[in-house]
Amino acid sequence: MPAADYARKGSLTRRLVYVAAAVSVGLLLLEGAARLTEMRYGEKPVDARSPIAFQQVPVKDPYRDESGRRYIQNGEWPGQQVPVEKTSEEFRIVVLGGSAAAGMGVAPPASFAKVMERLLNDAHPDRRVRVVNMAWTGFNSAQQARFLAAHIQGVQPDLVLTVMGNNEFLDMVAVAATNAPSAVIAARKIERRLALARWLMPARDAEPAPTAPSVVDRRIVKQRPDVRAFVAERLGRSLESIRDSAAGVGARVMVSSVAVNQVFGWFESPWPYVDYFGPHIESYARLRWALRYEAPRIAVELAEPILAEDPRDPGRQLIAAWAYAAAGDERRARELLHRARTRLEADQDNGGFDAREGVTYAAVMASLGENDAGFETLSSAWRWVDVETAVDRRSALARAWYELGRYDLAGPMMQALVEEGSEFSRAGSFENGLLASHSARLGLEFFDLADRVSSALPSGIPGYDIFLDYCHYNVRGHLYVGHFLAEAVSDRYLGDGEIRPLDADLREEAKLRAGRLSDLPDxxxxxxxxxxxxxxxxxxxxxxxxxxxxxxxxxxxxxxxxxxxxxxxxxxxxxxxxxxxxxxxxxxxxxxxxxxxxxxxxxxxxxxxxxxxxxx
Known part of the structure; x- marks a missing residue:
């Protein structure tokens, strides 16, 4: 090669080196400027980002003071208040969580946060316990940690109680509708390391996804190893942030596991026949709650017009039979049951019973005390079903065994279905295991609420006895959880004090529920x-x-x-x-x-x- 070519090549190399050095210095300067900006204005959140509109965290104007009271202006329950001046006998608790902890489905005084507050004040009359519920529907742990950091100085809690875990995969499922989760996870890692990347990132990943992923896609997202690893690491960082925020005001942290409805199944939406009765959907919705909440006469009144519209339909016959059996009219229930079974068994192509019919048949047989006969019939009708591949039928089978009292068979099947992640906003052993292990690593107190709830139920399987749907508690469920959390808080943080027995509150709730049928107009x-x-x-x-x-x-x-x-x-x-x-x-x-x-x-x-x- 001629000397001139060598010279030109060397000159080009030097130029490239100079350009690279200049770019590097420029990037370093920009990175430094971004870090200085963050020192002044605060660091943009990375883990709390989400493409979902309802997962955006409000941090401005967290509270206002008026007449000696501090009003919390954000959250699921805006308007909660505490005295500006905290007295020595006062013990404040902040509750973090998603919609279940926020009390979705019940009014505020019936939520477990307020149940816990009343119980603790009764048990410790020398203290003034205030519970501030900062749970927020749809928030994952990172968003809850960010919300807490913005509000904790104004509330000055003595204890931060987390009851979270249901929403840890929610944003990743939404991401999967428009992006590859692996690309988003890689971008998050860069953003956590570089202030410049955080400075350039938008407030959201994207606009809210126009179309939700299918059920199958949601299951696949939740089972991806990279997504599970990302969720596990983020949950750990969230708990660390919560710990640090609490330490800043001298508060302690208790992390609770999450109980979920294991009876809620794949084939339900969320009950059999919910989309089946046309103009009677509202009546059926009321009927199912009347059956669940021990108002059988109301159920019969609602079932009769549904049956009258098509007396030969086996689905309507089974629903009416269930209502009559619950109301004690055994003769009418057996008559309808026989007619439905005869018609269904003639349909041998479908094994006699489809998913919703089999579950309802099981419920009727259990109401009549014919558990063994119901088990034998369904075992025979569904003997050819490949439950390993037919997930909807496997869910129905588990539900039928549950209705018939075969908890030994239903329990493992239901737990496996929870772990498969068919309902992606329902925590399982993966999330609860992470909460326990991260708590141990960070030196945080841990309370296994999920185990406590299961062990308190006769079936050992949390279901519609305490839940409204897949994870939201009914009034009875809030009593269970409120009692168990109150006992844990009392024992660990408040010393001597006797929490009133759960049975007493359950009896009171049953009495109230029975009386309300005549009190309420509808x-x-x-x-x-x-x-x-x-x-x-x-x-x-x-x-x-x-x-x-x-x-x-x-x-x-x-x-x-x-x-x-x-x-x-x-x-x-x-x-x-x-x-x-x-x-x-x-x-x-x-x-x-x-x-x-x-x-x-x-x-x-x-x-x-x-x-x-x-x-x-």
């Missing part, structure tokens, strides 16, 4: 078609304007009755957007007027006591 207020099983309090979701209209219509129909006044008091006491001081006074006055009209109306009396306690 069963849907007691067990609604949208899975809300409420005490006599206002629905906590402000966006559901139709619920507000229904409430106003009910008050108008009832006039100045005790129940109408109680509804009005509940409106003032628990309306989530109301933070005016006078609302509690208005609520108390409404309850007092209700008791003047009906001195035996215990719901008004109980709510009056609660409001007076809130005003302390």
């Amino acid at each position: 069963l849907r207020w007691w067990a609604g078609a949208d899975f809300r099983v409420e005490r006599l309090v206002y629905d906590p979701e402000p966006g559901r304007q139709w619920r507000i209209r229904q409430l106003e219509d009910t008050i108008a129909r009832q006039g100045q009755s005790a129940i109408a006044l109680t509804y009005r008091g509940n409106w003032y006491a628990y309306h989530p957007q109301s933070i005016e001081e006078t609302r509690l006074e208005k609520a108390a006055e409404a309850y007092r007027r209700a008791l003047e009209l009906d001195p035996n109306f215990e719901a008004a009396r109980a709510n009056l006591r609660h409001v007076e306690w809130m005003r302390r």
Whole structure:
């Protein structure tokens, strides 16, 4: 090669070196500038990012002070308040979690956070325990950690209690609708290391995905090793952040595992026949809750018109038979059961029973005390089913064995279905195991709530006895969880104190539930078609304007009755957007007027006591 070529090549090399050096220096300067910017304005969150609109974390204007009270302006329950000046006898608890911890499906006073608060105050009269519920529907642990960091200085808790784990895969499932999860995970790693990458990143990954992944796709995402590793590491970082935030105000942290509904199955949406009865869907929705909540006569009243529309349909026959069996009309139940079974067994191409028919048949047989016969019939009808590949039938089989009391067979099958991740917002042993191991690594207290709940149930399998759907508790479930958490907090942090027995509260709840059927004008207020099983309090979701209209219509129909006044008091006491001081006074006055009209109306009396306690 001529000398001139060597010279040109050397010159080009030097230029490239200079360019590379200049670019490197420029990037280093930009990285330094980005880090200085973060030191002044705060670091952009990486782990808390999400493409989902409802997973965006509000951190501005977290609270405001007025008349010696501090009002929390963000969260599922805006308007929660604590005194600005915290006294020495006061013990404050912050609860973190998703929609189950937030109390979706019940009104605020029925949630386990408030159950726990009442129990702890009764057990420790020398202390003033306040529970601030900072749980938020749909938030994963990273978003909860960020929300806590923005609010903890204003609340000054003594204990941070986490009851989270259901939403850890939610953003990754959403990512899979528009991106490859592996690419997003790689980008997250870069963003965590480089301030410049954090500075350049958008607030969200993308706009909310227009189409959700299919059930099969969701299962695949949750089982991917790279996604599971990412979720595991992020959960650990979230708990570390929560620990550090708590330490900054001298608070301790207790991490709880999460209980879920293991009976909720693949084939349900979320109950058999939910889309089957056309114009009777609302009646069927009320009917199923009447059966679950021990109101069989109401169930019969609702089942009869459904059956009358097509008396030869086996699905309608089974539903009506279930209602009659629960109501004690064994003759009518057996008659309908025989007709349904005869017609179904003629359909040999389908094995006699499809998934929803088999589960309902099992429930009817159990109501009649024919568990063994029901087990024999379904075992024979489904003997050719490949349950390893037919996931919907496997779920139905597990549910049928559960209804028939064969918990030894149902339990392992249901647990396996949970672990498969068919419902991606339902924690299993993977998430609960991570919570336990990370807690041990970080030196945090751990409470195995999932095990405690399972061991307290006769079946050992959490189901619709305490849940509304796949993970949200009914009122009874909130009593269980509130009691177990109160016992753990009392023993570990407050010392001597006796929590009232759970059985006493369960008996009270059953009595209240039975009495409300005559108190309330319509069963849907007691067990609604949208899975809300409420005490006599206002629905906590402000966006559901139709619920507000229904409430106003009910008050108008009832006039100045005790129940109408109680509804009005509940409106003032628990309306989530109301933070005016006078609302509690208005609520108390409404309850007092209700008791003047009906001195035996215990719901008004109980709510009056609660409001007076809130005003302390």
